[in-house]
Amino acid sequence: MLVPILKTLHVFGAVLFLGAGMMTAWYKVRADRSGDLRVLTWYQREIVRADWLFTAPSAVILPVTGLWLANIYGIPWNQGWVGWGLAGFLVSGVLWLPAVWLQIRMRQMAEHALKHDEELPALFHRMNRIWMALGIPAFLLAIFVIWMMVAKWSPTASIFP
Numbered sequence: 001m002l003v004p005i006l007k008t009l010h011v012f013g014a015v016l017f018l019g020a021g022m023m024t025a026w027y028k029v030r031a032d033r034s035g036d037l038r039v040l041t042w043y044q045r046e047i048v049r050a051d052w053l054f055t056a057p058s059a060v061i062l063p064v065t066g067l068w069l070a071n072i073y074g075i076p077w078n079q080g081w082v083g084w085g086l087a088g089f090l091v092s093g094v095l096w097l098p099a100v101w102l103q104i105r106m107r108q109m110a111e112h113a114l115k116h117d118e119e120l121p122a123l124f125h126r127m128n129r130i131w132m133a134l135g136i137p138a139f140l141l142a143i144f145v146i147w148m149m150v151a152k153w154s155p156t157a158s159i160f161p
Helices: 002-034 037-073 080-115 122-151
Strands: none
Touching: 002 037, 002 122, 037 080, 080 122
16 A cells, blocks of 8 residues: 555655646746736745745655655666656756745845835846746756656666666
């Protein structure tokens, strides 16, 4: 009974991870394009909250359940698709962490601008472009990792000697 539960949690984690990432980007673009500082400030608060509620837990659920399942099935962590999947997931996380910091800073800037009836500083817009530059490859890499997991595909038999 443990394996079906772990598989369900693993799939749920992947759905939550990708869903949160996709919806975060979609609504961020919509809020940015609204031109309404109140909408943008509200969304900057929500994007940080959503990462803590959805993305962070799914980023824990995925490797924990995946590695647990690999152990149950006797699959070494460095074997092909598992090793490459882990590496891809780690790179995605390395891209995501600075994006989280940017989100928090952009939230602070938006709140300040709204409170003081000011325009958003140029730094906000620069950080926004960097956020997208980090987020797009992180998201695409996450999709590729999921495909590797489903197809059990890897470019080599082992990622680590």
